[in-house]
Amino acid sequence: MAKPERPLRADAARNRARVLQVAYDTFAAEGLAVPIDEIARRAGVGAGTVYRHFPTKEDLYRAVVEDRICRMVDEGRELLATGDPEALYAFLRRVVLQWGATDRGLADALAGVGVDIKAAMPEAEEGFIALLDDLVKLGQKAGTVRQGIVGSDIKAILNGSLAMQASHPDAAARLTDVILDGLRPR
Amino acid sequence: MAKPERPLRADAARNRARVLQVAYDTFAAEGLAVPIDEIARRAGVGAGTVYRHFPTKEDLYRAVVEDRICRMVDEGRELLATGDPEALYAFLRRVVLQWGATDRGLADALAGVGVDIKAAMPEAEEGFIALLDDLVKLGQKAGTVRQGIVGSDIKAILNGSLAMQASHPDAAARLTDVILDGLRPR
Amino acid sequence: MAKPERPLRADAARNRARVLQVAYDTFAAEGLAVPIDEIARRAGVGAGTVYRHFPTKEDLYRAVVEDRICRMVDEGRELLATGDPEALYAFLRRVVLQWGATDRGLADALAGVGVDIKAAMPEAEEGFIALLDDLVKLGQKAGTVRQGIVGSDIKAILNGSLAMQASHPDAAARLTDVILDGLRPR
Amino acid sequence: MAKPERPLRADAARNRARVLQVAYDTFAAEGLAVPIDEIARRAGVGAGTVYRHFPTKEDLYRAVVEDRICRMVDEGRELLATGDPEALYAFLRRVVLQWGATDRGLADALAGVGVDIKAAMPEAEEGFIALLDDLVKLGQKAGTVRQGIVGSDIKAILNGSLAMQASHPDAAARLTDVILDGLRPR
DNA sequence: GATGAATGAGACTTCATTCAT
DNA sequence: CATGAATGAAGTCTCATTCAT
Numbered sequence: 001m002a003k004p005e006r007p008l009r010a011d012a013a014r015n016r017a018r019v020l021q022v023a024y025d026t027f028a029a030e031g032l033a034v035p036i037d038e039i040a041r042r043a044g045v046g047a048g049t050v051y052r053h054f055p056t057k058e059d060l061y062r063a064v065v066e067d068r069i070c071r072m073v074d075e076g077r078e079l080l081a082t083g084d085p086e087a088l089y090a091f092l093r094r095v096v097l098q099w100g101a102t103d104r105g106l107a108d109a110l111a112g113v114g115v116d117i118k119a120a121m122p123e124a125e126e127g128f129i130a131l132l133d134d135l136v137k138l139g140q141k142a143g144t145v146r147q148g149i150v151g152s153d154i155k156a157i158l159n160g161s162l163a164m165q166a167s168h169p170d171a172a173a174r175l176t177d178v179i180l181d182g183l184r185p186r
Numbered sequence: 187m188a189k190p191e192r193p194l195r196a197d198a199a200r201n202r203a204r205v206l207q208v209a210y211d212t213f214a215a216e217g218l219a220v221p222i223d224e225i226a227r228r229a230g231v232g233a234g235t236v237y238r239h240f241p242t243k244e245d246l247y248r249a250v251v252e253d254r255i256c257r258m259v260d261e262g263r264e265l266l267a268t269g270d271p272e273a274l275y276a277f278l279r280r281v282v283l284q285w286g287a288t289d290r291g292l293a294d295a296l297a298g299v300g301v302d303i304k305a306a307m308p309e310a311e312e313g314f315i316a317l318l319d320d321l322v323k324l325g326q327k328a329g330t331v332r333q334g335i336v337g338s339d340i341k342a343i344l345n346g347s348l349a350m351q352a353s354h355p356d357a358a359a360r361l362t363d364v365i366l367d368g369l370r371p372r
Numbered sequence: 373m374a375k376p377e378r379p380l381r382a383d384a385a386r387n388r389a390r391v392l393q394v395a396y397d398t399f400a401a402e403g404l405a406v407p408i409d410e411i412a413r414r415a416g417v418g419a420g421t422v423y424r425h426f427p428t429k430e431d432l433y434r435a436v437v438e439d440r441i442c443r444m445v446d447e448g449r450e451l452l453a454t455g456d457p458e459a460l461y462a463f464l465r466r467v468v469l470q471w472g473a474t475d476r477g478l479a480d481a482l483a484g485v486g487v488d489i490k491a492a493m494p495e496a497e498e499g500f501i502a503l504l505d506d507l508v509k510l511g512q513k514a515g516t517v518r519q520g521i522v523g524s525d526i527k528a529i530l531n532g533s534l535a536m537q538a539s540h541p542d543a544a545a546r547l548t549d550v551i552l553d554g555l556r557p558r
Numbered sequence: 559m560a561k562p563e564r565p566l567r568a569d570a571a572r573n574r575a576r577v578l579q580v581a582y583d584t585f586a587a588e589g590l591a592v593p594i595d596e597i598a599r600r601a602g603v604g605a606g607t608v609y610r611h612f613p614t615k616e617d618l619y620r621a622v623v624e625d626r627i628c629r630m631v632d633e634g635r636e637l638l639a640t641g642d643p644e645a646l647y648a649f650l651r652r653v654v655l656q657w658g659a660t661d662r663g664l665a666d667a668l669a670g671v672g673v674d675i676k677a678a679m680p681e682a683e684e685g686f687i688a689l690l691d692d693l694v695k696l697g698q699k700a701g702t703v704r705q706g707i708v709g710s711d712i713k714a715i716l717n718g719s720l721a722m723q724a725s726h727p728d729a730a731a732r733l734t735d736v737i738l739d740g741l742r743p744r
Numbered sequence: 745g746a747t748g749a750a751t752g753a754g755a756c757t758t759c760a761t762t763c764a765t
Numbered sequence: 766c767a768t769g770a771a772t773g774a775a776g777t778c779t780c781a782t783t784c785a786t
Contacts, residue, residue, distance in 0.1 A: 524729065525736075528726035528730070529722060531718075531721050532717075532719055532720075532721045535720070539714065539717045543711055547715060
């Protein structure tokens with residue numbers, strides 16, 4: 001996928017991957033305010049190298065988010081493949097409680113803080129919405145999800161749940177179930 | 187009430203109120219990243235004047251948020267006084283849809299972005315939680331709110347709902363109802 | 373002395389004196405970096421009142437220093453009147469050890485930091501030099517001060533001794549005697 | 559010597575040296591109140607460059623002072639090596655009259671204005687005191703320096719002499735000899 | 745005359761981005 | 766290509782001085 005353009009020299013690819021990983025860890029742990037120099041330092045490269053791969057800070061952040069979303073989608077696809085009527089709920093719980101707990105950047109990204117996903121990464125956004133659509137339909141067919149709900153609604157609710165988890169981590173598990181209850185047919 | 191201390195000179199009070207109003211509008215519209223100088227400019231005062239009233243940027247933000255929370259609490263108290271078993275839901279809908287729609291700073295504040303409300307404004311926080319407790323109990327007595335929920339849970343869910351409204355304003359009305367449905371007894 | 377111009381209303385005179393006293397204490401204790409607002413606050417007056425009496429911060433500082441120098445001269449005159457051949461040394465010891473220990477502003481002033489005494493307060497400067505001249509002559513007549521020394525030399529050495537006292541207060545008493553020994557005939 | 563760490567790129571070393579030189583000249587000529595921006599401008603670099611090499615203004619000042627002190631110590635060591643019983647006096651005269659005449663920052667630094675040498679640069683301070691100790695002992699052995707004096711006393715007296723030179727440059731040569739006379743045995 | 749609020753220039757510092765090595 | 770030094774535009778905050786009350 002992406003745009004191979006030119007296969008990138010081996011060391012360059014290694015650097016790119018390392019920067020991406022470090023940026024992910026750092027944004028997740030400390031938010032978007034971390035200077036690029038700091039990320040470069042932690043990745044063991046010069047600031048210039050970061051800028052070679054990601055021309056602006058926003059580009060770097062976007063790449064991090066895109067990577068995250070793709071991983072989320074991968075996990076969701078696996079759950080979908082099981083055919084479990086509870087797959088949607090299992091997916092949302094996992095994202096909120098496991099990812100959200102360690103990844104402040106993810107919540108921000110989904111909420112549109114720092115980057116407009118839809119505009120910046122239409123493909124990732126589409127894939128994500130498509131997954132949610134599929135999970136919703138699976139549930140609706142099995143009667144575990146109320147009618148009238150679509151994939152983008154789930155994304156909105158996921159946003160909210162992540163924000164809730166970020167601000168009230170202790171109550172998040174219980175309250176996520178409360179919120180998800182609202183998605184079930186009465 | 188509050189702290190009379192000294193009634194503040196007429197011009198000072200005028201400027202303080204204007205700065206607070208401008209800061210509110212500006213934070214609401216553009217988030218926390220706006221420079222103090224810009225707020226001063228819009229308020230038609232020198233930067234020094236802002237700093238006289240609010241020694242640090244956080245102090246200003248805190249004052250804005252405190253003001254907002256107090257207004258929210260006032261509205262909530264009115265709804266509570268009607269004794270309507272739906273008062274909790276009416277309150278949350280109003281906060282999310284009417285306030286949240288124009289007030290990005292409010293969502294940030296409740297989510298703890300930029301200021302730790304509980305630490306910075308314990309009184310405002312307490313009053314808010316107390317209101318939510320009362321609204322919850324009213325609903326529980328009338329059977330419109332499920333057992334096991336407490337005021338701070340509502341605050342967490344409100345946070346989430348505001349984040350949701352911020353990122354998906356078009357679907358917010360419908361989805362807020364979905365979320366609130368989760369609070370009702372099954 | 374000074375310029376009576378108009379005898380100053382009683383309350384104004386009181387304010388002026390209070391500001392001067394507070395400014396002296398504050399500069400002595402904390403140096404010249406203290407804001408005028410702080411001095412006004414400690415004096416229990418508005419900043420505007422300070423500026424009415426002392427149009428600039430330098431004017432205030434100058435007045436403080438002039439006042440100090442006058443007091444120094446008064447003490448020196450008393451010692452001179454005793455006719456004691458050691459009067460010069462007694463005077464210098466007292467100024468360095470007793471005044472210098474509590475009055476950083478004095479050392480700064482004599483050293484020309486913050487204000488040029490000779491230019492700003494020619495009268496005070498002249499009176500001070502005249503005193504030193506008299507003390508030197510008294511000592512020279514009695515054979516306790518070497519020839520070739522004049523009043524302004526003493527002022528220079530006093531400056532140095534005050535600087536020494538400021539930076540090494542513990543050794544100042546002993547070392548002041550060492551320095552003063554250099555003034556005695558061999 | 560020093561800390562090789564990494565040899566610093568050629569251009570960086572050049573800029574660092576230039577900033578240090580300009581800072582030295584500027585502090586010497588105009589005191590510590592000069593803004594960093596002004597030093598950057600005179601050095602022909604951006605303010606950020608100054609901050610890269612010297613993270614705070616104090617760091618810059620400290621580096622300037624440390625450099626000065628090291629040069630002083632070097633000169634003193636040379637004089638010591640001659641074994642001349644007058645070495646201490648020659649050293650002090652040279653520092654006061656040649657250095658002090660053009661270097662107000664040096665006097666300030668030794669006096670502890672703006673930076674606490676002992677705390678900030680313990681090595682430089684120790685080396686300086688050790689040199690003075692050696693010079694004193696050389697003189698005491700030869701009978702040119704009175705007993706009971708130690709290196710730190712000389713530092714205190716040097717401080718004073720520099721202050722004297724700063725405020726009364728014309729009389730400094732003569733009066734320095736007077737002060738130094740006090741150090742000789744009677 | 746006194747007050748203290750307002751002013752606004754300017755200090756220190758940070759950091760996204762560029763570019764010489 | 767990688768490096769990391771240089772840049773310079775902001776940002777926050779301070780304070781001498783002025784001026785409306």
